[in-house]
Amino acid sequence: xxxxxxxxxxxxxxxxxxxxxxxxxxxxxxxxxxxxxxxxxxxxxxxxxxxxxxxxxxxxxxxxxxxxxxxxxxxxxxxxxxxxxxxxxxxxxxxxxxxxxxxxxxxxxxxxxxxxxxxxxxxxxxxxxxxxxxxxxxxxxxxxxxxxxxxxxxxxxxxxxxxxxxxxxxxxxxxxxxxxxxxxxxxxxxxxxxxxxxxxxxxxxxxxxxxxxxxxxxxxxxxxxxxxxxxxxxxxxxxxxxxxxxxxxxxxxxxxxxxxxxxxxxxxxxxxxxxxxxxxxxxxxx
Amino acid sequence: xxxxxxxxxxxxxxxxxxxxxxxxxxxxxxxxxxxxxxxxxxxxxxxxxxxxxxxxxxxxxxxxxxxxxxxxxxxxxxxxxxxxxxxxxxxxxxxxxxxxxxxxxxxxxxxxxxxxxxxxxxxxxxxxxxxxxxxxxxxxxxxxxxxxxxxxxxxxxxxxxxxxxxxxxxxxxxxxxxxxxxxxxxxxxxxxxxxxxxxxxxxxxxxxxxxxxxxxxxxxxxxxxxxxxxxxxxxxxxxxxxxxxxxxxxxxxxxxxxxxxxxxxxxxxxxxxxxxxxxxxxxxxxxxxxxxxxxxxxxxxxxxxxxxxxxxxxxxxxxxxxxxxxxxxxxxxxxxxxxxxxxxxxxxxxxxxxxxxxxxxxxxxxxxxxxxxxxxxxxxxxxxxxxxxxxxxxxxxxxxxxxxxxxxxxxxxxxxxxxxxxxxxxxxxxxxxxxxxxxxx
Numbered sequence: 001x002x003x004x005x006x007x008x009x010x011x012x013x014x015x016x017x018x019x020x021x022x023x024x025x026x027x028x029x030x031x032x033x034x035x036x037x038x039x040x041x042x043x044x045x046x047x048x049x050x051x052x053x054x055x056x057x058x059x060x061x062x063x064x065x066x067x068x069x070x071x072x073x074x075x076x077x078x079x080x081x082x083x084x085x086x087x088x089x090x091x092x093x094x095x096x097x098x099x100x101x102x103x104x105x106x107x108x109x110x111x112x113x114x115x116x117x118x119x120x121x122x123x124x125x126x127x128x129x130x131x132x133x134x135x136x137x138x139x140x141x142x143x144x145x146x147x148x149x150x151x152x153x154x155x156x157x158x159x160x161x162x163x164x165x166x167x168x169x170x171x172x173x174x175x176x177x178x179x180x181x182x183x184x185x186x187x188x189x190x191x192x193x194x195x196x197x198x199x200x201x202x203x204x205x206x207x208x209x210x211x212x213x214x215x216x217x218x219x220x221x222x223x224x225x226x227x228x229x230x231x232x233x234x235x236x237x238x239x240x241x242x243x244x245x246x247x248x249x250x251x252x253x254x255x256x257x258x259x260x261x262x263x264x265x266x267x268x269x270x271x272x273x274x275x276x277x278x279x280x281x282x283x284x285x286x
Numbered sequence: 287x288x289x290x291x292x293x294x295x296x297x298x299x300x301x302x303x304x305x306x307x308x309x310x311x312x313x314x315x316x317x318x319x320x321x322x323x324x325x326x327x328x329x330x331x332x333x334x335x336x337x338x339x340x341x342x343x344x345x346x347x348x349x350x351x352x353x354x355x356x357x358x359x360x361x362x363x364x365x366x367x368x369x370x371x372x373x374x375x376x377x378x379x380x381x382x383x384x385x386x387x388x389x390x391x392x393x394x395x396x397x398x399x400x401x402x403x404x405x406x407x408x409x410x411x412x413x414x415x416x417x418x419x420x421x422x423x424x425x426x427x428x429x430x431x432x433x434x435x436x437x438x439x440x441x442x443x444x445x446x447x448x449x450x451x452x453x454x455x456x457x458x459x460x461x462x463x464x465x466x467x468x469x470x471x472x473x474x475x476x477x478x479x480x481x482x483x484x485x486x487x488x489x490x491x492x493x494x495x496x497x498x499x500x501x502x503x504x505x506x507x508x509x510x511x512x513x514x515x516x517x518x519x520x521x522x523x524x525x526x527x528x529x530x531x532x533x534x535x536x537x538x539x540x541x542x543x544x545x546x547x548x549x550x551x552x553x554x555x556x557x558x559x560x561x562x563x564x565x566x567x568x569x570x571x572x573x574x575x576x577x578x579x580x581x582x583x584x585x586x587x588x589x590x591x592x593x594x595x596x597x598x599x600x601x602x603x604x605x606x607x608x609x610x611x612x613x614x615x616x617x618x619x620x621x622x623x624x625x626x627x628x629x630x631x632x633x634x635x636x637x638x639x640x641x642x643x644x645x646x647x648x649x650x651x652x653x654x655x656x657x658x659x660x661x662x663x664x665x666x667x668x669x670x671x672x673x674x675x676x677x678x679x680x681x682x683x684x685x686x687x688x689x690x691x692x693x694x695x696x697x698x699x700x701x702x703x704x705x706x707x708x709x710x711x712x713x714x715x716x717x718x719x720x721x722x723x724x725x726x727x
Contacts, residue, residue: 046397129542131538147698232539232544234695238687239691248687250374251687253370
């Protein structure tokens with residue numbers, strides 16, 4: 001009984017905040033998504049009435065929204081492996097002892113994460129803009145803000161920001177590997193590459209899985225980068241990513257439809273992350 | 287005793303407010319019922335605006351009106367985020383008392399039931415005759431007993447051009463759109479672009495269509511009708527599509543550093559813009575001071591006298607304001623008094639929406655950035671040539687977003703401006719339907 005009470009005391013601060021800033025807004029969004037607006041006459045006041053799944057029907061009929069979902073999935077399929085591959089490589093390098101000034105590099109790789117996402121996007125936007133970029137040799141030959149390349153130009157920004165963050169998670173997992181394992185490997189005659197491949201990577205797999213899940217969630221929620229790039233590039237529309245669609249819809253303002261978009265997006269994110277976890281767990285059981 | 291009295295008074299006020307809010311079947315009467323001065327005590331009003339240096343103007347009011355203090359909050363321009371904030375604040379029930387709303391966004395706010403009808407507020411009804419007719423039409427929606435904002439400024443359009451470059455290249459200043467194309471070819475040959483086509487700010491295109499006689503929306507009282515494909519709009523779209531296809535205009539995204547740069551470096555030679563554009567050029571292209579001049583907008587028929595309008599704002603009072611009377615007093619001062627109008631012009635190049643505004647001493651002076659030309663004379667003339675009956679739709683934010691998606695695609699070679707307008711048409715109709723706003727198909 002007292003143990004339960006203690007538990008409650010520890011959970012309470014988190015629980016309260018979680019309920020107020022997470023559960024309640026989600027509940028409100030779900031409620032909003034089930035309502036619709038009716039009015040009489042051209043300027044008649046709006047009444048919110050229960051509309052059942054009407055908004056959801058609109059969501060599923062909305063072509064640009066599903067296009068944007070496809071776009072971020074493509075983005076994630078390419079960007080997440082590249083980013084995590086880089087993060088893993090950097091973490092292994094830092095851990096290998098090949099690098100001098102380990103502390104410096106650990107911080108240096110992490111610094112972009114300290115730059116707010118919007119600021120990073122604006123900075124890269126300037127670097128990409130043909131008339132402003134200091135790298136004219138590149139921007140003259142490739143229009144990085146054109147319809148073909150802008151998605152990957154954004155992928156570069158996201159990678160730049162988050163590589164260091166993911167590296168740090170993987171690196172701290174590497175530090176947790178007990179020294180005896182390395183000694184055993186050494187005795188068996190394993191070189192640094194062999195150790196990395198057969199010992200380090202399998203042992204930090206849980207960290208990699210974790211960062212992948214974070215990245216999947218982050219990808220589906222892309223907002224700041226496309227929002228900023230809209231002003232730089234003619235290729236970024238107001239429905240470029242799912243979250244941008246939500247944002248534009250709520251500025252109509254059509255809060256009910258925006259809520260329905262959000263709920264569908266949240267469910268999709270949940271399903272995708274969960275599938276990935278299930279998939280990797282089954283792999284681990286084998 | 288005094289306290290009890292004021293409590294009684296406010297509670298009756300609240301009651302009347304409740305009852306007038308209750309019978310919402312008849313839109314004409316809502317809000318017009320209660321607009322009396324607040325009793326006792328100083329009043330504090332919140333005001334959100336994105337006019338450059340608006341704080342300095344409001345300070346003048348605050349210094350002379352200790353009982354009605356106005357707190358200013360500034361933000362990005364309307365479609366850049368402030369409107370979204372307003373909508374969210376209205377939904378949450380904590381909107382400011384006053385806000386800057388452009389004419390094109392007034393219907394969107396009215397349809398969301400976000401605006402106080404100021405027709406019963408004496409300061410407003412008394413000032414009616416002071417405003418230019420078409421601006422009053424925008425805030426009253428052409429109805430009797432309806433005033434949903436106080437006109438602030440107008441955006442009559444004209445042609446800003448680089449006098450020095452035109453002279454040097456020996457090109458005549460175009461007076462018709464046909465001449466404008468011809469000039470564009472010569473400018474291109476001289477290594478520049480005649481202008482930058484605004485790919486994502488649809489308001490400029492709206493102004494161009496307005497000049498040509500386009501009508502995008504109509505409201506017959508029971509239904510909206512939407513038409514982005516009337517003859518005039520199609521003519522304007524075809525014209526600009528031609529310039530884009532021939533690469534005679536640049537298509538740098540507007541309102542960016544890159545765009546400022548294009549004007550500052552002399553890559554773009556003209557800009558068909560509104561009077562407040564004078565400020566955009568002088569702040570965005572400071573190196574070109576003294577090299578610009580202003581001429582009337584090119585015409586569709588030689589010798590014609592028509593102008594478009596781009597932008598222009600009103601000061602609106604939001605639903606739920608506890609002090610509509612004081613708010614309207616401030617709004618009227620801000621937009622009709624000589625001291626405020628002079629300051630607004632000095633600080634932000636605003637062109638007043640009042641009839642007497644044109645005779646403000648500040649507006650009859652030469653402007654140094656424009657080679658001491660008396661540029662406001664040109665805009666005063668344009669102001670009288672703006673067609674008074676252009677109607678905005680109730681979901682302009684999303685209409686602009688869709689149209690600008692299409693315009694952006696068109697400048698990158700996917701589709702045309704005509705396609706973009708077609709798309710804007712269907713999306714706008716869909717949006718109206720999804721909000722149960724009656725619309726004719």
